[in-house]
Amino acid sequence: MKRLTLIDFTGPIIALVVYVGLTMADRPWVALATRIFPNEGRYIYQNASTTTLVWQQFAMVALSSSMAVLIGVSLGLFVTHRAGADFYDVVSSLSNLSQTFPPIAVFTLTVPILGFGFEPTVLALTLYGILPVLRNTIAGIESVSPTQIESARGMGMRPYQVLLRVELPLAASVILAGVRISVVVGVATATIGAVAGAGGLGAPIISGLINDDPPVTLHGAILATYMALLFDAFIGRFEKAFAFSSPGARA
Amino acid sequence: MIRLEGVTKRYPSMERPAVDDVTFEVPAGEITALIGPSGSGKSTTLRMVNRLIEPDEGSIYVGVDEIHDIKAEDLRRRIGYAIQGVGLFPHWTVFQNIGCVPWLLHWDKPRIAARVRELLDLVGLDAAEYSAKYPSQLSGGEAQRVGVARALAADPPVLLMDEPFGAVDPLTRERLQSEFLAIQHKLRKTVLFVTHDLDEAIRVADRIALMRDGALMQHDCVERVIAYPANEFVREFVGTERALKRLSLAHVAEEMGPPGRAAATEGRVPDGATLRTALAVMLEHGERAASVIAEDGSVVGSVTIDDILAHFERPLS
Ligand SMILES: Nc1ncnc2c1ncn2[C@@H]1O[C@H](COP(=O)(O)OP(=O)(O)O)[C@@H](O)[C@H]1O
Ligand SMILES: [Mg+2]
Numbered sequence: 033m034k035r036l037t038l039i040d041f042t043g044p045i046i047a048l049v050v051y052v053g054l055t056m057a058d059r060p061w062v063a064l065a066t067r068i069f070p071n072e073g074r075y076i077y078q079n080a081s082t083t084t085l086v087w088q089q090f091a092m093v094a095l096s097s098s099m100a101v102l103i104g105v106s107l108g109l110f111v112t113h114r115a116g117a118d119f120y121d122v123v124s125s126l127s128n129l130s131q132t133f134p135p136i137a138v139f140t141l142t143v144p145i146l147g148f149g150f151e152p153t154v155l156a157l158t159l160y161g162i163l164p165v166l167r168n169t170i171a172g173i174e175s176v177s178p179t180q181i182e183s184a185r186g187m188g189m190r191p192y193q194v195l196l197r198v199e200l201p202l203a204a205s206v207i208l209a210g211v212r213i214s215v216v217v218g219v220a221t222a223t224i225g226a227v228a229g230a231g232g233l234g235a236p237i238i239s240g241l242i243n244d245d246p247p248v249t250l251h252g253a254i255l256a257t258y259m260a261l262l263f264d265a266f267i268g269r270f271e272k273a274f275a276f277s278s279p280g281a282r283a
Numbered sequence: 284m285i286r287l288e289g290v291t292k293r294y295p296s297m298e299r300p301a302v303d304d305v306t307f308e309v310p311a312g313e314i315t316a317l318i319g320p321s322g323s324g325k326s327t328t329l330r331m332v333n334r335l336i337e338p339d340e341g342s343i344y345v346g347v348d349e350i351h352d353i354k355a356e357d358l359r360r361r362i363g364y365a366i367q368g369v370g371l372f373p374h375w376t377v378f379q380n381i382g383c384v385p386w387l388l389h390w391d392k393p394r395i396a397a398r399v400r401e402l403l404d405l406v407g408l409d410a411a412e413y414s415a416k417y418p419s420q421l422s423g424g425e426a427q428r429v430g431v432a433r434a435l436a437a438d439p440p441v442l443l444m445d446e447p448f449g450a451v452d453p454l455t456r457e458r459l460q461s462e463f464l465a466i467q468h469k470l471r472k473t474v475l476f477v478t479h480d481l482d483e484a485i486r487v488a489d490r491i492a493l494m495r496d497g498a499l500m501q502h503d504c505v506e507r508v509i510a511y512p513a514n515e516f517v518r519e520f521v522g523t524e525r526a527l528k529r530l531s532l533a534h535v536a537e538e539m540g541p542p543g544r545a546a547a548t549e550g551r552v553p554d555g556a557t558l559r560t561a562l563a564v565m566l567e568h569g570e571r572a573a574s575v576i577a578e579d580g581s582v583v584g585s586v587t588i589d590d591i592l593a594h595f596e597r598p599l600s
Contacts, residue, residue, distance in 0.1 A: 183370030185335060186443075187384050187433075188360035201374045276373040276419065 036273050044265040051258055055086045065247035077236035077248050086255060088150075089232035092222045093263075096154045097215045100161030104214070105207060107162070108169025109195070127167040135160065135221040143228050153230035157222055161214040168210025172203030204274035212267040219260040223252065233259070285309040285332060285441060285475055290341035292327050292497075301327045303497040304341070309490070311440075312471040316484035316505075319494035319520075325477045328494070329443050332475065333359045345441055360384055363434035363472070367446035369426050371418040377403075377429050378414040384437040402432040405466060424455040431463065435470070445477045460486050481521065485509075485528060493517055506532050507599050530559035530591065535575055538590045545572040545585035552576070554583055558594060561586045 038045075054060060061082075077085070110116035111123045138160045139153075146152035176199050184198045200207075226234025233256040240249030285308065292302040302324040309315040317325045330336040332343055334355040343350045350358055371380050379386075381402055382395045390398070403410040406428040418426060427448060434442060448456045448463075464487055467474065478484055484491055485505055492502040500520075501513040509528050512518035521528065536554045550564040550573035564573045565588060575584040 177368075177370070179366065179368040179370035180372060182335065183364065183366060184372070186333060186359055186364035186366070188356045188358075188387050190356050193387075198372060202372075274374075276417075 036269065040269050040273075041266070044262065044269065047258075047265065048262055051255075051262060054258075055082050055255065061247075061251050065250070069247050077239055077251060079239070080231065080235065082251075082255070085231065085233050085235060085252070086259070088230070089219070089222055089234075089256065089259060092150070092154055092157060092225060092230060092232055093215065093218045093259075096157035096161055096222075097211075097218050099154075099158045100214055100218070101165050101211055103158070104162040104165025104210070105169050108166050108173065108207075112170055112173040113195075123166070124170055127163050127170065129163060133160075133163075135217065136224060138221060139224055139228050148229040150230045153222070153225040153228050156228075157218055157225065160221060161218045164214040164217065165207070165210045168213075169203070169207050172206030172210075173199055175206055176202045201274065202276065205271050205276075208267055208271040208274065212264055212271065215263045215267060216260045219256060219263060223256050284311045284344070284346060284473055286344040287328070287332075288342045288344075290328070290331060290338045290343060292324075292331060292336060292338050300339075300497050302331070302338070305494075305497075305499045306341075307492050307499060307502045309473055309475050311473050313489040314467060314474040314476055314487055315490040315492055316488035317475060317477045317492050317494065318479065318481060318484045319500075321479060322496075323494040324497040325479075325494055326445055329445050329475060329477050332443055333362045333364060335359075360387055360437060361439050361441070363436075363439040363442040365430045365434040365442070365444045365447040367449040369418075369430035369447075369450075371421075371426055371429060371433070373418050375417075376414065377408075377416050377418070377421070380418065380429060381433045381436055383433060388437055398436065399432075402435060405435070406432045407462060408432075423451045424459060427451055427455075427459055428462075431459075431466070435466075435472075440473060442472045442474045444474065446479070447476075448483070449478075456483075457486075463487065481528070485532060493520065495520075510599050526595070527559055529595070530562060531557045533558040533594055535561050535586055536584075538594055539575045539584035539586045540590065542574065542582045542585050544587055545574045548572050548574065550574065552586065553578070558586070558591055562588075562591055 107123060108127075111120040116123075138156050142152065142156035142159070146155055180198060180202065181194060184194045189197065222230070222232055223234030223237055226232055226238050233252040236248045236252035237256070240246060240252070287308070288306050290302060290305045291300050293300045305324075305328060307315070317328060319325055327336055331338045332345065332350070334350055345358070345362065353361075371377075372383075375383075378396075378399050381399045385395045385398055399414065400410040403413055408425065408428055413421075413425070413429075418429070421429065427450070430447065434444070448459045451459065460483060467487075476484075476488060488505055490502065490504050491508045493500045493508065495516055501508055501517050503511075503513075506529070508517065509521055509525055509532070512521055512525075518525075535552055535556050535558060538558060539554070548568065548570040550568040550570055552561045552564050552573050552575055554575050554577055561573055561575075565571060571589075572585055572587040574582045575586055577583045
């Protein structure tokens, strides 16, 4: 396995610093917006500071994604092993729903049940975020060659050692790809959370749309997209560290 | 020693048992080839010995212990296991792969390092060059060697091998077979070796256990299975070149007579060769005898076509 060092993260870290800078200083947005939209009046979302919006957005995504990863990976591991084999069919067809279920529909369905606000939104995002993690965990574990598992067991590894030392590391890049998709989709979906009153970068986006004020929408959209790209870059680095090929590839 | 007594395994999806009342013993320090057509139950039999599969009936002994008296993982750490496709861990170096069982047995680091070096040496790979490589950087033959080293890592008295040289080209396979034989001469492990290739069985094994549809057809030393097939199935499995296969099991040194008888002939065979080679030399020169030469080139004896015919007439003990 390739050891990750800080150097591997140089690019994403620089991007992160720029992002924090953009968040802290509201000013550049006014300057930029003045140049692009010289005749508009409001360039900044007035109801909350950019820092607050970004923080709310981050908190929603971080909370929902960590729970989604925890649940998705556990459930995926459960159904791909003997103890949970009976649930494999129902869970795996459920996980494939994620490809057909549009993000906007999430809140249309959950708001009537869960209500408005930050916590219900996080809950909805969690449920939605589980699906790609679950799907990739199942695919990742199934991609581990039976020969490798057989030799791990044959050498006398206990079941937890087979899981932790062989299956998880070998499935990690596929699982992490699922995590990456889940988080990136989570950032995007979380902006819709503003409709459910959760705050975050969706607030200026929606406010701008309603008030016909494009600079305000852009302000939120740029920061949200940028955040998604940051998550994508950081998780992608971990993903690469777990990319292995099998013996005999050279022969 | 490995002993199977009345071992039966049924799969729910199959009408007949996959392994049907099989009894045989692999004597200590010997290689038994478990052979038969694909689907005859060889791998299932092998995997029951290290409890990767649990038998429905019968008992299996490894050494003095019935295997079910030992915790499965502890049993497996005492049995070397090498399989087709090797199953090296791609995220571990050659060093880590070979050191796996010692690591599971909590050996200390210097001891593992010394052992891995010793094993790489044994299988003919340079320790300094190969330790830090990943499996993806190995050729097929090198990966098989690492697989054998890994199976031998904790110096288990018993070795289970399931077509360990099945995935390499014929030339590499022959080289791996003779290297493995050389190792076996040194280590004298008790080996159960699954193969579907009779020539491989003849080359490496002391005994053959031949299976068909889950049942044991014949279990005997290699020469006797070939000379005296127990039934029509074994006869067919051994094939029409039965006689040649017998010749390839007999060595010139055991059958040769005094040098004089081949004085007028040109053919020469090394004293380590088989009768099959001797016959080939005679055919090539169109002669009825050949001189047997030692490594230094001196003539130490002769072998004739009558010696070869006599070999077939002599009953095997
Ligand atoms: N896990 C299993 N479930 C059901 N049937 C199996 C299983 N493993 C093997 N079999 C069947 O048992 C028979 C013997 O298989 P195996 O021992 O692998 O044969 P061999 O190694 O001689 O080719 C085959 O018919 C095979 O299809
Ligand atoms: Mg097999």
